Amino acid sequence: MALSTALNISHNDELFESGALPKNHFPRQERDPRRIYQAVRDELLLDGNSRQNLATFCQTWIEPEVHRLLDDCIDKNMIDKDEYPQTAEIENRCVHMLANLWNSPEVAGSVGCSTTGSSEAAMLGGMALKWRWREKRRAAGKSVDRPNLITGPVQICWHKFVRYWDIELREIPMEAGRLHMSPAEVIARCDENTIGVVPTLGVTFDGRYEPVKAVADALDKFQKKSKLDIPIHVDAASGGFLAPFCAPELEWDFRLPRVKSINTSGHKYGLAPLGCGWVVWRERKDLPEDLIFNVNYLGGNMPTFALNFSRPGGQIVAQYYNFVRLGREGYAKVHTACYETAQYLAKEIAALGPFEMLFNGNPAEGIPALCWTMKKGAKPGYTLYELADRLALRGWQIPAYSLPANQEKMVVQRIIVRLGVSRDLASHLLVHFKEAIAHLNKHPSERQQPETKAFHH
Numbered sequence: 001m002a003l004s005t006a007l008n009i010s011h012n013d014e015l016f017e018s019g020a021l022p023k024n025h026f027p028r029q030e031r032d033p034r035r036i037y038q039a040v041r042d043e044l045l046l047d048g049n050s051r052q053n054l055a056t057f058c059q060t061w062i063e064p065e066v067h068r069l070l071d072d073c074i075d076k077n078m079i080d081k082d083e084y085p086q087t088a089e090i091e092n093r094c095v096h097m098l099a100n101l102w103n104s105p106e107v108a109g110s111v112g113c114s115t116t117g118s119s120e121a122a123m124l125g126g127m128a129l130k131w132r133w134r135e136k137r138r139a140a141g142k143s144v145d146r147p148n149l150i151t152g153p154v155q156i157c158w159h160k161f162v163r164y165w166d167i168e169l170r171e172i173p174m175e176a177g178r179l180h181m182s183p184a185e186v187i188a189r190c191d192e193n194t195i196g197v198v199p200t201l202g203v204t205f206d207g208r209y210e211p212v213k214a215v216a217d218a219l220d221k222f223q224k225k226s227k228l229d230i231p232i233h234v235d236a237a238s239g240g241f242l243a244p245f246c247a248p249e250l251e252w253d254f255r256l257p258r259v260k261s262i263n264t265s266g267h268k269y270g271l272a273p274l275g276c277g278w279v280v281w282r283e284r285k286d287l288p289e290d291l292i293f294n295v296n297y298l299g300g301n302m303p304t305f306a307l308n309f310s311r312p313g314g315q316i317v318a319q320y321y322n323f324v325r326l327g328r329e330g331y332a333k334v335h336t337a338c339y340e341t342a343q344y345l346a347k348e349i350a351a352l353g354p355f356e357m358l359f360n361g362n363p364a365e366g367i368p369a370l371c372w373t374m375k376k377g378a379k380p381g382y383t384l385y386e387l388a389d390r391l392a393l394r395g396w397q398i399p400a401y402s403l404p405a406n407q408e409k410m411v412v413q414r415i416i417v418r419l420g421v422s423r424d425l426a427s428h429l430l431v432h433f434k435e436a437i438a439h440l441n442k443h444p445s446e447r448q449q450p451e452t453k454a455f456h457h
């Protein structure tokens with residue numbers, strides 16, 4: 001047998017010598033780190049430019065100090081609270097600071113934790129709702145077979161939650177003229193098996209806030225008649241770090257006694273690097289004891305509640321850095337600039353084509369985003385999908401997508417403005433936008449029916 005066969009040296013290994021990286025086989029030899037670093041880095045050039053990705057809510061501009069902190073923390077496993085007690089302490093401080101930001105009545109005793117993002121945080125918030133409902137039902141000797149959850153049009157993490165935890169989702173469908181939950185639609189779906197209601201502060205599809213206070217008031221009235229006390233969990237993935245700074249008078253948080261828990265993404269408008277989310281409960285009693293695992297690494301009891309175990313600690317440290325470095329004033333400054341840029345883009349884009357702005361980045365009503373559709377009856381000779389494709393030629397990711405049930409026929413396009421999407425960058429985008437529309441006007445599409453694509457970010 002040839003030595004190369006015995007050692008399982010494949011043709012790809014030889015190719016690798018002349019420059020190609022292995023794709024499927026596990027390489028036999030070790031390589032020069034500098035050469036491989038360069039080759040891997042080169043491959044990454046083919047990824048999109050994240051700063052031009054106006055589809056994502058996540059942070060794509062990170063301060064140099066945060067880069068340094070991440071490097072300092074690269075060895076820190078946040079679950080190992082014995083080895084890294086200061087990282088654990090910093091996580092705890094962040095939870096209390098968020099409880100304070102969200103007007104918890106019990107800041108010092110508030111409970112919560114970091115997560116990898118809002119999806120994990122939503123799972124934890126949803127599990128607490130299910131557990132609390134089940135405890136009450138069991139105590140009353142009632143069936144626990146058919147829990148349901150009421151939401152407006154939600155991000156996919158809630159679809160995952162209900163499937164993984166065997167819960168019926170009562171997702172309020174959109175209707176013409178109503179793209180969000182309304183108090184009446186919520187109440188019409190409530191019964192004794194409802195584990196909770198989840199309004200979204202910054203609906204994924206158009207960026208608007210759902211009416212948390214109006215829903216809480218309606219649930220108060222409903223309780224008087226039905227004796228059913230239905231809690232609210234707010235999915236504040238984006239809005240949790242926006243409303244406190246830019247719409248402080250909006251009541252959506254723990255000021256409303258019915259709001260028992262809130263999730264948010266640190267890596268969105270919390271300005272932390274990717275991999276950081278939070279969930280906080282109103283009061284200790286809102287988090288069922290048997291969901292908490294106590295570890296005694298520190299000599300005392302360290303409660304943990306998470307789906308993951310090992311996880312990088314750097315994101316939490318960077319989040320704390322942001323809280324202290326920016327404070328309320330700094331966050332307000334950063335986010336106000338984003339709102340102004342969103343409103344500027346909304347005004348300019350509305351003037352460019354046959355577009356109807358569905359949301360224009362008003363801070364009292366939603367996140368720094370804009371969302372539009374084609375005006376009724378407009379026949380511009382191109383679709384929003386084609387416009388998205390033309391903009392992609394210039395590197396811009398500005399997705400066009402169809403809305404969920406019952407507005408599947410409505411196609412919208414959306415821009416998310418976040419730190420790093422400066423007014424200058426927005427002006428360059430407008431130049432490319434005009435170019436794209438001029439091209440599409442000159443070369444109208446032959447497509448008769450717009451195709452529809454769903455979108456989940």
Ligand SMILES: Cc1ncc(COP(=O)(O)O)c(C=O)c1O
Pocket residue numbers: 057116117118119120122155157200201202203204235237238265277457
């Ligand atoms: C309203 C809402 N909830 C949850 C999520 C999921 O968040 P993450 O990506 O942090 O898991 C998103 C993401 O865009 C969102 O917009």
